Amino acid sequence: MEEHVIIASFGTSDRIAAESISNLEKTLKEISTCSVSTAYLSSKEHSIEKELSMNASKSVSIMPLLVQKGSEYERILSYGKHTGEPLLSSEHDAKRIAIVLDRALVRKENTSYLLIAHGQRERKVKEYEKLASHLRSDISITFLMGPENYTISRLPENEKIVIVPFLLVFGHHAKEDIRKKVIPFLESSGKEVMLIEKSLLELSYGFSEIFKDHFRALSDF
Secondary structure: OOEEEEEEEOOOOOHHHHHHHHHHHHHHHHHOOOEEEEEEOOOOOOOHHHHHHHOOOOEEEEEEOOOEOOHHHHHHHOOOOEEOOOOEOOHHHHHHHHHHHHHHOOOOOOEEEEEEEOOOOOOOOHHHHHHHHHOOOOEEEEEOOOOOOOOOOOOOOOOEEEEEEOOOOOOHHHHHHHHHHHHHHHHHOOOEEEEOOOOHHHHOOHHHHHHHHHHHHHHOO
């Protein structure tokens, strides 16, 4: 039976974010040994369901372009297809991501880096806890939603904080949340705040390399 891979990601109206996702999709297609199509988790017209229907005669796998194993990943698993791993799926991933961040975020005097992730509304995500344990002392992570968020997480001690979106798509809604909620909260605590307006894929090619390895593992199944 012919093999086929569906690359599933979030759609976005943000041009730069869309380009970074598109570039990763192209990279994965170039290393694929079988046919590949794309689908968007936020679109009914270009959905996974539609791609599954169009490729019903093939042996289909799904490669999720997601950060962690949250609700969207569980939704993909519900289709019952062989599924690849998100960016942060294991202890090994956490160690690799910590190395990528160590290289991308240069140490600066009296400065801390604060990673902002989406999180999950009803539960902590254990993969984030693994990542936190491997980050160097001037890098911490907090969440826009979930049982832990920026209002109760450990506040970095340094006076200067550089916010780094731990997101594959740094679109309009995430920017608004950070600018209207996170930054004012930190500034009210006496911090000097700067925002790096880049998604992970824009911040370092190292994140694409992790996705490439997960894609190869999926293709080798």
